[in-house]
Amino acid sequence: MNLKLKIWRQKNSTAKGKIVDYYINEISSDMSFLEMLDVLNADLIKKGEEPVSFDHDCREGICGSCSLHINGRPHGPDGGITTCQLHMRKFKDGDSIVIEPFRSKAFPIVKDLIIDRSSFDRVQHAGAFVSVNTSGNTQDANATPINKVDADHAFDAAACIGCGACVAACKNASAMLFVSAKVSQYALLPQGQVERKKRVTDMVSQMDEEGFGACTNTGACEIECPKGISVTNIARMNREFIESNLK
Amino acid sequence: MEDNRSKYNFALLNANQVVIMSFFLLSSIGKKVAMSLSAFFLISFLLLHVAINFLSVVSGTMYNEASHFMGTNPIIQFVMQPILILGVLFHFTMGFVLEYQNRRARPLKYAMKNDQRNSSWLSRNMIISGLVILAFLGLHFYDFWLPEMRYKYIEFKPPNEHRYFSELVHKFEDPLRVGFYTLSFILLMLHLLHGFQSAFQSLGINNKFTPTIKKTAWTFSVVVPMTFVFIALFHHLKH
Numbered sequence: 001m002n003l004k005l006k007i008w009r010q011k012n013s014t015a016k017g018k019i020v021d022y023y024i025n026e027i028s029s030d031m032s033f034l035e036m037l038d039v040l041n042a043d044l045i046k047k048g049e050e051p052v053s054f055d056h057d058c059r060e061g062i063c064g065s066c067s068l069h070i071n072g073r074p075h076g077p078d079g080g081i082t083t084c085q086l087h088m089r090k091f092k093d094g095d096s097i098v099i100e101p102f103r104s105k106a107f108p109i110v111k112d113l114i115i116d117r118s119s120f121d122r123v124q125h126a127g128a129f130v131s132v133n134t135s136g137n138t139q140d141a142n143a144t145p146i147n148k149v150d151a152d153h154a155f156d157a158a159a160c161i162g163c164g165a166c167v168a169a170c171k172n173a174s175a176m177l178f179v180s181a182k183v184s185q186y187a188l189l190p191q192g193q194v195e196r197k198k199r200v201t202d203m204v205s206q207m208d209e210e211g212f213g214a215c216t217n218t219g220a221c222e223i224e225c226p227k228g229i230s231v232t233n234i235a236r237m238n239r240e241f242i243e244s245n246l247k
Numbered sequence: 248m249e250d251n252r253s254k255y256n257f258a259l260l261n262a263n264q265v266v267i268m269s270f271f272l273l274s275s276i277g278k279k280v281a282m283s284l285s286a287f288f289l290i291s292f293l294l295l296h297v298a299i300n301f302l303s304v305v306s307g308t309m310y311n312e313a314s315h316f317m318g319t320n321p322i323i324q325f326v327m328q329p330i331l332i333l334g335v336l337f338h339f340t341m342g343f344v345l346e347y348q349n350r351r352a353r354p355l356k357y358a359m360k361n362d363q364r365n366s367s368w369l370s371r372n373m374i375i376s377g378l379v380i381l382a383f384l385g386l387h388f389y390d391f392w393l394p395e396m397r398y399k400y401i402e403f404k405p406p407n408e409h410r411y412f413s414e415l416v417h418k419f420e421d422p423l424r425v426g427f428y429t430l431s432f433i434l435l436m437l438h439l440l441h442g443f444q445s446a447f448q449s450l451g452i453n454n455k456f457t458p459t460i461k462k463t464a465w466t467f468s469v470v471v472p473m474t475f476v477f478i479a480l481f482h483h484l485k486h
Contacts (some may be wrong), residue, residue: 003283005359008358017315019358051318058286069357070359071359071361072357072359072361072362072364073361073365096448097268098359100357100358100359103355103356104352104353105351105352105353105354106352156475164445169365171349171362171366172349172352172353172354172456173349173352173353174275174349176275181464183344199337204274204275204276207403208273208275209273209351211351212275212352213275213348213349213351213352213353214276214278214279214345214348214349214450215275215279215369216273216345216349216370216373216445217370217441217445217448217449218365218366218371219366220362220365220371222367223364223365223366224250224365231448231453232453233453234448234450234452234453235448236453237276237450237451238276238279238280238448238449238451239450239451240451240453241274241276241278242280242450245271245277
């Protein structure tokens with residue numbers, strides 16, 4: 001198939017970016033979206049032009065680094081997948097595809113389609129951990145009985161790969177789904193009880209400091225999340241936050 | 248000992264409640280909680296308001312009696328009314344603050360955004376429906392509250408328990424006013440359709456009762472504003 005690509009190009013974090021048009025031919029519908037970009041970059045290098053910079057690592061939907069905003073949606077037109085799992089069969093010959101980086105004040109652009117998501121790391125550092133003795137006497141986690149329902153909910157929350165699609169999809173660039181998933185996966189488990197109150201206040205505090213917006217409950221984050229993280233986690237985080245400040 | 252508490256761990260402040268509340272409102276979740284609580288307060292007032300207004304359809308005398316009670320009872324006039332005005336001002340102010348902060352969170356907009364694929368227009372445009380409702384409240388204050396204040400506290404006219412129904416009927420004679428009134432209540436319906444059920448989520452309530460909460464909130468959000476519209480059209484067409 002032949003395609004017109006409209007790609008955000010930006011030399012560095014301080015330069016002004018713009019959409020640049022590229023035409024690419026003979027793309028196989030069996031290619032992944034990132035392979036299509038690889039072909040484009042090979043063409044650009046042949047022509048002596050600067051290739052398009054984009055993040056990628058595992059290319060199997062686990063690392064969450066391939067975060068592109070494609071035709072107005074995080075990770076593109078398909079549901080429940082990351083960009084690397086998107087295939088060109090989802091597009092038609094002659095299509096025009098707009099490719100942008102995830103946009104948020106807290107995700108500054110590094111170059112072209114690459115963004116700096118270290119704000120997510122700082123939010124995690126603020127509280128997404130448990131206090132365990134790692135001196136060699138660590139108790140086997142399986143030795144602690146855990147209610148099956150809680151274990152399942154904690155596992156579902158822990159499926160979050162921190163790709164940032166929730167921020168990209170939200171009209172307020174809110175990170176509530178990501179932060180709530182991290183808060184939930186610990187709040188639901190006995191191992192997470194020690195820092196329970198402090199965790200939620202510290203993580204919400206860091207989230208706000210990073211400049212993410214507030215949640216308006218549009219539900220867009222849940223729809224676009226490649227791992228199907230539910231907004232019930234946001235309700236749980238709200239509850240945790242209110243309770244930690246009332247008690 | 249080093250104090251390593253978070254700036255949002257307000258329960259540890261041990262200061263007075265006002266200070267705790269002001270710090271709580273600095274957080275994004277605190278602001279949403281405050282929006283939800285003020286919304287519930289305004290929703291409960293809306294229910295009282297529509298019940299009294301509906302009396303005007305049933306009986307002018309009953310409407311006059313209820314309005315006279317509301318207009319002369321000192322607890323309602325000097326305690327509930329100021330709380331209501333503060334509640335309205337708080338809800339709107341906090342709404343604007345959140346909208347401003349949320350817009351700042353994405354300084355550079357997308358060239359293309361397919362929002363309609365993942366969220367409803369209602370949920371994304373609460374500020375638009377809110378602004379129309381604010382404009383309506385301006386008209387309502389000009390139409391109702393200011394004349395009431397002038398009547399009672401500037402001109403010091405004697406209480407007249409028979410005037411309310413005729414004043415109401417007179418207000419709904421103007422088709423332009425009825426048109427704007429109808430438009431405003433349609434926007435209120437849209438505002439409530441997202442806002443009412445969303446307030447529960449902001450307060451951390453999302454459980455097995457959520458489907459029932461959503462259905463109840465939907466019913467309220469349609470029935471109450473449309474009853475206001477029915478009352479306006481009833482008097483406009485009848486008199």
